Amino acid sequence: MLGPAKAMKPFAVASSSRAPVIAIFLTFALISATTIALSVSATKASQHRTSVIQVAARQRTLAERYLAEILLVREGKQANPAYTARALTASATSLLEGGTVPGVNGDDDETSLPPADGHVLRAQFAQEQRLVADLTSTGQAVLLHRPTANLPQTAHEHVSQLEPVMRVRVLAALTSSNAFRAAQEIGRVDEANLNNLLKSQVLLGVGGLLVTLLLAAGLLATARRKSAHFRSLALSASDLVIVLGARGCRYVSRSVAAMVGRSDSDLYGEGLARFVHDEDRPVFEAVQATGAPSQFSFRMLSSAGEWRHLDAHATDLRADRNLRGVVLHARDTTDRVQLEQQLTAQLQRDGFASRLGEALEMADEEREVANVVERAAIEISEQTPMELLLSDSSRANLARVASNPGTEAPGCPVKSPFSCVAVRRGTAVVFDSSESLNACPQLRGRTSGSCSAVCVPVSFMGRALGVLHTTGPEGEPLSGKTVSQLTMLAAQAGARIGTVRAFEKTQLQASTDGLTGLGNRRTAEKRLRELIKSGRLFAVVLADLDRFKQLNDTNGHEAGDRALRLFSQTVTQALRDNDLVARWGGEEFVMVLPELDRFQAIEVLDRVRRDLAVAHPGETPRFTASFGVSDSGQAESLEELLHIADGGLYAAKKAGRDRATVGDCESAAQAKKEEAARLMDSAEATPLPESPGDQNGIPTVRHARASMHEAAYEEDPPPSGVQIR
Amino acid sequence: MDWTVVNALRALAAFWAAGLLGALAVGCDDSARGPRPTASIVPVAEGDFHITAPSSVRAGGYTFRVHNEGPTHHEFIIVGTRTGVLPLRPDGLTVDEESIERLEPGSLVPGAPGAVRNLTVLLKPGRYILFCNMEGHFMAGMHAELVVA
Numbered sequence: 001m002l003g004p005a006k007a008m009k010p011f012a013v014a015s016s017s018r019a020p021v022i023a024i025f026l027t028f029a030l031i032s033a034t035t036i037a038l039s040v041s042a043t044k045a046s047q048h049r050t051s052v053i054q055v056a057a058r059q060r061t062l063a064e065r066y067l068a069e070i071l072l073v074r075e076g077k078q079a080n081p082a083y084t085a086r087a088l089t090a091s092a093t094s095l096l097e098g099g100t101v102p103g104v105n106g107d108d109d110e111t112s113l114p115p116a117d118g119h120v121l122r123a124q125f126a127q128e129q130r131l132v133a134d135l136t137s138t139g140q141a142v143l144l145h146r147p148t149a150n151l152p153q154t155a156h157e158h159v160s161q162l163e164p165v166m167r168v169r170v171l172a173a174l175t176s177s178n179a180f181r182a183a184q185e186i187g188r189v190d191e192a193n194l195n196n197l198l199k200s201q202v203l204l205g206v207g208g209l210l211v212t213l214l215l216a217a218g219l220l221a222t223a224r225r226k227s228a229h230f231r232s233l234a235l236s237a238s239d240l241v242i243v244l245g246a247r248g249c250r251y252v253s254r255s256v257a258a259m260v261g262r263s264d265s266d267l268y269g270e271g272l273a274r275f276v277h278d279e280d281r282p283v284f285e286a287v288q289a290t291g292a293p294s295q296f297s298f299r300m301l302s303s304a305g306e307w308r309h310l311d312a313h314a315t316d317l318r319a320d321r322n323l324r325g326v327v328l329h330a331r332d333t334t335d336r337v338q339l340e341q342q343l344t345a346q347l348q349r350d351g352f353a354s355r356l357g358e359a360l361e362m363a364d365e366e367r368e369v370a371n372v373v374e375r376a377a378i379e380i381s382e383q384t385p386m387e388l389l390l391s392d393s394s395r396a397n398l399a400r401v402a403s404n405p406g407t408e409a410p411g412c413p414v415k416s417p418f419s420c421v422a423v424r425r426g427t428a429v430v431f432d433s434s435e436s437l438n439a440c441p442q443l444r445g446r447t448s449g450s451c452s453a454v455c456v457p458v459s460f461m462g463r464a465l466g467v468l469h470t471t472g473p474e475g476e477p478l479s480g481k482t483v484s485q486l487t488m489l490a491a492q493a494g495a496r497i498g499t500v501r502a503f504e505k506t507q508l509q510a511s512t513d514g515l516t517g518l519g520n521r522r523t524a525e526k527r528l529r530e531l532i533k534s535g536r537l538f539a540v541v542l543a544d545l546d547r548f549k550q551l552n553d554t555n556g557h558e559a560g561d562r563a564l565r566l567f568s569q570t571v572t573q574a575l576r577d578n579d580l581v582a583r584w585g586g587e588e589f590v591m592v593l594p595e596l597d598r599f600q601a602i603e604v605l606d607r608v609r610r611d612l613a614v615a616h617p618g619e620t621p622r623f624t625a626s627f628g629v630s631d632s633g634q635a636e637s638l639e640e641l642l643h644i645a646d647g648g649l650y651a652a653k654k655a656g657r658d659r660a661t662v663g664d665c666e667s668a669a670q671a672k673k674e675e676a677a678r679l680m681d682s683a684e685a686t687p688l689p690e691s692p693g694d695q696n697g698i699p700t701v702r703h704a705r706a707s708m709h710e711a712a713y714e715e716d717p718p719p720s721g722v723q724i725r
Numbered sequence: 726m727d728w729t730v731v732n733a734l735r736a737l738a739a740f741w742a743a744g745l746l747g748a749l750a751v752g753c754d755d756s757a758r759g760p761r762p763t764a765s766i767v768p769v770a771e772g773d774f775h776i777t778a779p780s781s782v783r784a785g786g787y788t789f790r791v792h793n794e795g796p797t798h799h800e801f802i803i804v805g806t807r808t809g810v811l812p813l814r815p816d817g818l819t820v821d822e823e824s825i826e827r828l829e830p831g832s833l834v835p836g837a838p839g840a841v842r843n844l845t846v847l848l849k850p851g852r853y854i855l856f857c858n859m860e861g862h863f864m865a866g867m868h869a870e871l872v873v874a
Contacts, residue, residue: 126796
């Protein structure tokens with residue numbers, strides 16, 4: 001039968017091993033106490049009985065002496081039977097009831113007796129008392145020569161027939177015999193009691209011995225088992241236990257030897273201290289000598305040449321007889337220490353990374369990004385020469401945009417991103433020495449002499465933007481930590497530069513006409529509103545390419561596009577820097593000429609027309625343009641100004657094209673009237689002629705209106721002077 | 726508690742139990758022993774100082790069951806006599822047992838008060854005297870006559 005599993009409780013050893021010890025002591029105490037009590041009580045009883053036996057035996061002598069004294073007195077001799085009679089009576093009373101027995105002349109001393117115990121003995125002593133009484137009364141009668149026949153026979157003796165002296169003799173014999181038998185009986189009982197006492201003491205002794213042996217055996221077995229438990233525990237524990245005595249190491253647990261990879265014998269004595277780190281040896285020796293401090297850390301050199309970090313707890317047991325040393329309980333914290341170091345580095349890096357990220361987020365332009373990179377460079381390493389080389393939008397040329405302000409820039413002579421090995425590889429490259437065989441050729445021949453270098457590519461969405469380049473002393477490249485910081489800087493800066501560039505490009509596209517590269521209508525309106533608001537003088541010109549629809553139809557859209565681009569270039573070149581030309585829509589353009597009135601504008605436009613006429617059109621057919629002009633002196637609102645210029649354009653078209661005409665209110669009204677009529681007719685008759693829409697392909701009202709001027713002109717036969725090829 | 730301790734205590738209990746049973750067995754022993762009476766029983770009462778017994782029996786084997794009623798020790802001696810008078814020793818106090826030894830079918834040494842003892846004898850027809858010959862007992866009246874027919 002299997003009982004419930006027994007829990008191994010090695011540390012409960014104290015309480016469970018104490019139990020058998022206590023049981024042994026209790027058994028001993030019980031047996032000893034019982035034996036002693038038995039002996040004491042038996043001895044005491046025996047002493048009492050001895051006194052009783054003495055007194056009882058004396059009765060025999062006294063009875064015989066009494067008889068002899070009576071006879072002597074009858075012979076006329078000197079004797080004192082009355083004294084003996086008193087002694088007999090007192091003794092008989094004391095034998096029965098206890099008390100003091102008087103001594104007899106020349107015989108015993110005074111004796112004290114206990115009362116007789118047991119009804120047999122008491123009956124016997126009572127009979128003795130009666131016999132003594134009869135004896136003394138008969139004796140007295142004989143001495144006084146009185147008749148004895150009628151004396152009482154209290155002891156049921158039948159002696160009335162005997163003559164007086166014989167009666168005294170018989171009674172003395174009865175008294176004597178009775179006392180003697182009683183003494184004999186007491187002695188017999190005493191002997192039996194002593195035998196019993198002896199037997200029980202022997203039994204107790206043997207029993208106690210057996211029990212003690214059993215308990216001791218149990219105790220030994222338990223102790224052995226516990227010690228086996230502890231041995232197993234101590235051997236299997238991973239805790240490192242070291243005992244330091246006055247003359248060095250006295251004990252190392254198996255785990256210590258395993259950790260440092262050395263044998264026990266290497267570590268005993270002064271051996272252990274040899275493997276302790278020099279910096280830790282003073283505290284180690286202090287612990288060995290004084291047991292303090294109780295908590296400390298030290299390092300030990302393992303056989304693999306590695307420093308093991310140990311956290312130790314010292315317990316001063318030099319006063320303990322069993323140990324006589326300082327006990328170190330140590331834990332191997334090497335892994336933890338290494339992890340802590342890694343985490344600390346990681347934390348520093350993360351902190352730097354997040355601050356860098358925030359700084360870059362606030363940089364809206366490439367210039368600001370470069371500025372952040374410079375400040376980050378100082379934080380990474382103040383003394384390390386560093387520069388950021390970025391390609392321009394063509395991605396063909398590299399130029400330095402940032403450098404560590406604290407030092408001279410390394411000055412990498414690389415020209416193109418794809419000449420840079422770091423950019424080509426797309427990963428950070430570390431060069432130990434500019435002189436080694438596999439060093440980057442760009443590092444050689446620098447004025448600062450030979451050096452080490454770290455180059456980290458800067459890219460965005462897989463597109464190379466440039467390189468982050470640092471140099472250091474020959475043969476001493478930057479640490480892994482610094483390289484990882486530079487890599488992080490390059491990655492974040494690249495992401496930001498890419499974002500800024502994409503943003504700038506989007507901004508540009510929104511305000512630019514894709515075909516001609518000029519500003520669009522929004523750009524022009526914005527500029528006009530600014531000028532109106534400033535109250536400064538300016539001229540507005542609306543331009544329209546003549547017979548553009550015809551040109552498109554005859555020569556194709558590509559020719560039309562080329563014409564539009566040629567016109568744009570010509571106008572742009574002819575105008576001043578602060579003039580604006582923008583595509584209004586279709587083949588119509590708007591020009592804003594600050595600080596000119598409408599007449600001065602006509603002069604400018606004449607020059608434009610001349611330039612256009614001599615411009616080399618390439619495959620593009622020659623074409624002309626018409627211009628309508630207004631100025632800020634003519635109206636105050638943007639719509640009005642444009643309306644007047646539109647009137648000028650209408651007039652120019654009507655007057656035969658290829659000219660510039662100043663608009664006025666009349667021509668504007670005329671143009672409006674014509675337009676309304678045309679709009680109505682053409683809406684009834686034919687759909688609107690096909691024309692290029694604006695950038696989004698949606699015809700605007702302005703566009704439709706402009707095209708209608710042209711439609712109106714188309715009705716007239718083309719002037720003979722205009723050649724359309 | 727640990728098994729060794731339990732075992733030890735168990736052994737201790739067994740030891741005491743065995744001791745107790747042993748003691749009881751010893752105590753019972755006396756009552757189981759004793760001679761079995763093979764003849765007719767003659768009850769005899771002894772006391773201070775008398776012997777009470779039947780005055781006549783038929784010849785044959787008898788077991789005298791002698792009860793000492795006390796309070797003192799008493800002997801029991803049976804002796805044949807022709808005259809009915811027993812010779813005394815020179816002290817004049819006790820019967821001269823040596824001279825009548827051959828006439829004694831049997832005797833019991835002094836017994837403690839309360840004791841009951843058996844004496845089995847083969848009685849031939851004749852006169853017998855039952856008596857106690859302790860100092861003065863015979864003289865104090867401890868004798869009785871038995872006639873065996």
